[in-house]
Amino acid sequence: MKNTEAFVKEITEGNLFKGDYITLGSAMLDGEAITNAFVNVPLKTMNRHGLIAGATGTGKTKTLQVLAENLSEKGVPVLLMDIKGDLSGLAKPSPGHAKIDERHEKIGLPFESKAFPVEMLTLSEQDGVRLRATVSEFGPVLISRILDVTETQAGIISVIFKYCDDNHLPLLDLKDFKKILQYATNEGKKEFEESYGRISSASTGAILRKIIEIEQQGGDLFFGETSFDPQDLLRIDENGRGYINIIRLTDIQDRPKLFSTFMLSLLAEIYSTFPEQGDSGRPELIMFIDEAHLIFNEASSALLNQIESIVKLIRSKGVGLYFVTQNPTDVPEAVLGQLGLKVQHALRAFTAKDRQAIKLTAQNYPDSEYYDTAEVLTSLGIGEALVSALDEKGRPTPLAATLIRAPMSRMDILNETELSSLISQSRLARKYNKTIDRESAYEMLNEKIKLAEEEEAKQKAIEENEALKRAESKRRTSSTRTRSNKMNPIVKVLTSATVIRGVLGIISKMIKK
Structure with a gap:
């Protein structure tokens, strides 16, 4: 008991x-x-x-x-x-x-x-x-752990965040994150290599696939402002x-x-x-x-x-x-x-x-x-x-x-x-509950790419114009030479040095008499 x-x-x-x-x-x-x-x-x-x-x-x-x-x-x-x-x-x-x-x-x-x-x-x-929360608020370490990436890929994510900090590019939502990853291995590849070293496209591709997995589970609703x-x-x-x-x-x-x-x-x-x-x-x-x-x-x-x-x-x-x-x-x-x-x-x-x-x-x-x-x-x-x-x-x-x-x-x-x-x-x-989509990395990189493309198109137009001018000048020179080569044989004889000297000699003798 x-x-x-x-x-x-x-x-x-x-x-x-x-x-x-x-x-x-x-x-x-x-x-x-x-x-x-x-x-x-x-x-x-x-x-x-x-x-x-x-x-x-x-x-x-x-x-x-x-x-x-x-x-x-x-x-x-x-x-x-x-x-x-x-x-x-x-x-x-x-x-x-x-x-x-x-x-x-x-x-x-x-x-x-x-x-x-x-x-x-x-x-x-x-x-x-x-x-909601922004990608920047997570930071590279937490994002890497959530995505379950390799050590190499985690290093790339840290570089991406560093680049965005250095260039004042806000990482707010997943489209910002995806855009900067694509930029790092395409349009901005040279810029990244000069300042941060080479970034493998295979690694950024693997990270992108992990982001898409989060996105498909509703992450696009969670990442953002406010x-x-x-x-x-x-x-x-x-x-x-x-x-x-x-x-x-x-x-x-x-x-x-x-x-x-x-x-x-x-x-x-x-x-x-x-x-x-x-x-x-x-x-x-x-x-x-x-x-x-x-x-x-x-x-x-x-x-x-x-x-x-x-x-x-x-x-x-x-x-x-x-x-x-x-x-x-x-x-x-x-x-x-x-x-x-x-x-x-x-x-x-x-x-x-x-x-x-x-x-x-x-x-x-x-x-x-x-x-x-x-x-x-x-x-x-x-x-x-x-x-x-x-x-x-x-x-x-x-x-x-x-x-x-x-x-x-x-x-x-x-x-x-x-x-x-x-x-x-x-x-x-x-x-x-008010959705905010202010200018961030996605828009700023798109603008940067657009300006770069416009500058490239302008430079290409200048180069093409210069090439056309050079071609026209060459054509004119060639045309002049061709006309010279096709001169009338009589004119050629009359304007030759021998004829001129002969004519001048006759005129000289006539003057002396």
């Missing part, structure tokens, strides 16, 4: 914090919730990242929704990747339900129905605030609640390259622009990445290394990353080891491989005398999860099977009318 009193004491004392915290639900023992044995997560350690995992239909999305709502209530802005399209309901209050009331009675928390400040964002042609300012993710509404920014990604599941590109761009931009926060007691921003395997499964080794590096460093900026996926093994070990909060919903053991994965998953959690972790993982119900967090000193809290509280907002999507109304009221939509 398990000691319920000792268990409740351990959970209660292990979840008491001096600073602010979020209550996820109430601890469970032997499959039953213990009222008022609250499982809390301190805000102070929420920038230590986290994981929400579990089989399909076990309640991962609702747990994400609960965390987002409570962070917003505490004045912490949130960014959600909505790949399944079921998070827009955060903008409307829950209609309530008898089962929700029953759940909250077991937990010991009163249920409140609330709507939250929501901003809908988009990477594609879906309605919402358009997210660039999204990450500071706009940190907005607080008039009631002191953090905005919940939802990126609509329902049409991007078959375009993982674009998703990875965006994620890496955003994380790099946040890391480079956010100030060091130190130990402030609360996070600046929490990001939830749903269907996280889409990033990791399709990412190159270079891209994975970059993500792992940012995960390790970005928490110093007060930013927490939370990966939502079916199995913890979807997340690389180097990233998994950095995650402080783990919310593990039920896993299903249909095969020997599944059973092995459950054993490995159980080893990621602290030992508990109250649970056989591997067994609990297969017996959890919907909306129940094993929770392990970090306390205010960075130590793991007691492992607790938890009955998760219900979301305060609607557990369903907005209809088209509601969605349109929400977007039409957005201040950010007015700021970012």
